[in-house]
Amino acid sequence: MLLIGVNRSPYTRRVAITLQAYGVAYEQRDLNGFGHRDEVRAANPLGRIPALVLDSGETLIDSAAIVDHLDEICGGEQPLTPRTGADRRAVLKVAAMMMGACDKGLQAAYHRNHTPKEKWHQPWIDDCMAQMTNALAAVEAMVRLNAPYLLLDRLTQADITAFVAERLGRGLGIDTNSRTPRLRALTRRLLEQPAFSSTEPPPA
Numbered sequence: 411m412l413l414i415g416v417n418r419s420p421y422t423r424r425v426a427i428t429l430q431a432y433g434v435a436y437e438q439r440d441l442n443g444f445g446h447r448d449e450v451r452a453a454n455p456l457g458r459i460p461a462l463v464l465d466s467g468e469t470l471i472d473s474a475a476i477v478d479h480l481d482e483i484c485g486g487e488q489p490l491t492p493r494t495g496a497d498r499r500a501v502l503k504v505a506a507m508m509m510g511a512c513d514k515g516l517q518a519a520y521h522r523n524h525t526p527k528e529k530w531h532q533p534w535i536d537d538c539m540a541q542m543t544n545a546l547a548a549v550e551a552m553v554r555l556n557a558p559y560l561l562l563d564r565l566t567q568a569d570i571t572a573f574v575a576e577r578l579g580r581g582l583g584i585d586t587n588s589r590t591p592r593l594r595a596l597t598r599r600l601l602e603q604p605a606f607s608s609t610e611p612p613p614a
């Protein structure tokens with residue numbers, strides 16, 4: 411398989427962690443949507459990362475659809491998103507909140523990066539960041555002290571998405587050490603696992 415995207419993208423890193431957690435062999439092409447427009451659009455007409463090219467040549471897009479496929483082919487009895495019931499709903503809810511938090515943080519970042527400073531609309535930036543911060547705080551409230559995982563006493567997409575969202579939030583200036591200390595401690599523990607540490611992007 412070929413993963414297209416850089417791990418600085420929380421969505422791409424989510425897929426990279428998932429591939430590693432399942433022990434799937436893959437190559438990665440470090441492209442991003444802004445710096446490598448033509449190459450990314452050749453894989454995904456929408457111009458976004460990640461995309462995953464399967465060995466059959468089929469290309470999947472959007473992290474949620476990609477991890478859903480990986481659950482189907484690699485998940486066996488214990489996929490990273492449970493297949494049914496209350497456990498599935500609980501994991502999907504955290505994943506939706508954390509991926510939405512990433513969306514909001516990146517909307518703020520895109521606004522700052524693609525708009526001349528004199529045209530920045532600070533209330534919009536602040537509102538996006540408040541949504542991200544609130545979502546992280548909601549997950550903070552779910553973290554049990556010193557528990558290795560958020561839900562179900564095993565690794566799930568709740569942990570993976572919380573990990574990448576906390577990482578992005580920190581990169582965007584949210585002081586997660588003081589605002590979401592339990593979540594920060596959880597991500598430190600997760601970082602001890604190879605799937606998380608080996609996908610750490612190089613410093614900017």
Ligand SMILES: N[C@@H](CCC(=O)N[C@@H](CS)C(=O)NCC(=O)O)C(=O)O
Nearest residue numbers: 419421443457458459460472473474
């Ligand atoms: N919902 C998508 C979001 C993907 C996304 O927004 N990727 C960003 C990189 S972090 C991107 O490629 N942005 C370029 C663009 O939107 O033009 C997913 O989960 O894969």
